Amino acid sequence: MKSSVPENFESWVASLPKSKGWLQLSPERPYAHAEDGYDAQYGVNAAEPEEGQGLCSLLQIHGVDTQGPALEIGCGTGRLTYGLAQNYPGPDFLITDPSGTFLRLTQRLFEGGGDPSTRLHYAVLNADDLSQLPPDMFSLIAMRSTLHHILKVEEFIAACARTLRPGGSLAMGAEPVESGYILMAAVAQSIAPTLQAAGVDLRPEWKKQLKDFADTVKFYCRRDIDKATAEDKHLFSPTELGDLGAQYGLRLKFLPNATFSDYAPPLLPEFETFSVFFLNYLQYCMLFDAPLLKLIRRHMKSQMKFLDDCYRSHVGPTITGVFLFKKTA
Ligand SMILES: C[S@@+](CC[C@H](N)C(=O)[O-])C[C@H]1O[C@@H](n2cnc3c(N)ncnc32)[C@H](O)[C@@H]1O
Known part of the structure; x- marks a missing residue:
């Protein structure tokens, strides 16, 4: 009897419907x-190889089997994709996003060459549909800043475990960690009283920026509301994700405050201190304006110095990090 499961990546890809040149x-x-303004907002250039290059070093350090195809979920503008395509040792790399505009922006990175070491394929894919992928197909599922956008995290982890080959890895970078985000929001609670005590008259737009930040973190923390229509949804606890992975045969190595690019030359950690991360977050993610950021820098020095001093000789507080799951054989 003919099996309904395609035997290999090539025959599976050949069986898929196509539209606009994408699977x-x-x-x-x-x-x-x-989508077009995404890189500008975050002050990044997607066509830099460090993220993907660092991820490939990390896979090597942790003995991940990279002989099979790689899948990236939520490629966005290609910040992880670019270096992964140049360094992934396996034969095929399936690049995906639910947004056609993001897929097109990522595809453009390779139009001038981009020097891929592996065959590139593109697909429109929503992570909620992952359970339709064949079992034991991919050696790597890679994501950067995408897990917190996915509605049903447990179903997603289970589907990843199913479609990964034994010895393969689910690697997720730049995910928000609950403890650090709550700490940032708690520090932000003292911005208004500190500025007022220093004689600053808070402009209405500053009050709004502060309230939006508090409301955003509160929203991310909640698990009792429907988040289906929100773009950013969750914060994570490494312990909880570790337990979840273990239920589905995935062993977690969590690298606190690490980024994929930390593992690419010149091997310098991107995360510096709490205060640097906090101020960058307010500027690039919460779009605080320049005059408010200047006041925060001047008047919140003692609060930020306290936190930076507490963690001077070890990593912390944990605000983000790399989640590297390995499928046990
Ligand atoms: C914050 S962006 C990160 C983009 C890119 N990975 C990077 O590091 O710059 C989140 C990405 O996740 C994608 N995304 C959102 N919801 C998704 C879902 N349910 N399944 C797959 N990707 C999703 C978005 O389209 C977007 O590309």
Whole structure:
């Protein structure tokens, strides 16, 4: 009897429907914010290899079997994709996002060459549809800043475990960690009283920026509301994700405050201190304006110095990190 499970990546890809030149695993869905302005907002250049290069070193350090194809979920503008395509040792790399605009932006990175070491394929894919992927197919599922956008985290982890080959890895970078985000929001609670005590008249737009930040973190913390229509959804606890992975045969190595690019030359950690991360977050993610940031830098020095001093000789507080799961054989 003919099996309904394709035997290999090539025959599976050949069996998939195509639209606009992309494989179609899910219906297209645009990102909630302007895709074209994404890199500009975050002050990054996607066409730099460090993220993907660092991830490949990390896979080597942790003895991940990279002989099979790689899958990236939520490629966005290609910040992880670019270096992964140049360094992944396996034969095939399936690059995906629910947004056609993001797929096109990532595809453009390779139009001038981009020097891929592996065959590139592109698909529209929503992570909620991952359970339709064949079992034991991929050696790597890679994501950067994407897990917190996925509605059903447990179903997602279970589907990853199913489609990974034994010895393969689910590697997720730049995910928000609950303890650090709550700490940032708690520090932000004292901004208004500190500025007022220093004689600063708080402008209405500053009050709004502060309230938006507090409301955002509160929203991320909640698990009792429907987040289906929100773009960013969750914060994570490494212990909880570790337990969840273990239920599905995935062993977690959590690297606190690490980024993939820390493992690429010149091997310098990107995370410096609490205060640097906090101020960058307010500027690039919460869009605090320049005059408010200047006041925070001047008047919140003692609160930030306290936190930076507490963690001077070890990593912390944990705000982000790399989650590297390995599927046990
Ligand atoms: C914050 S962006 C990160 C983009 C890119 N990985 C990076 O590091 O710059 C989140 C990405 O996740 C994608 N995304 C959102 N919801 C998703 C879902 N349910 N399944 C797959 N990808 C999703 C978005 O389209 C977007 O590309």
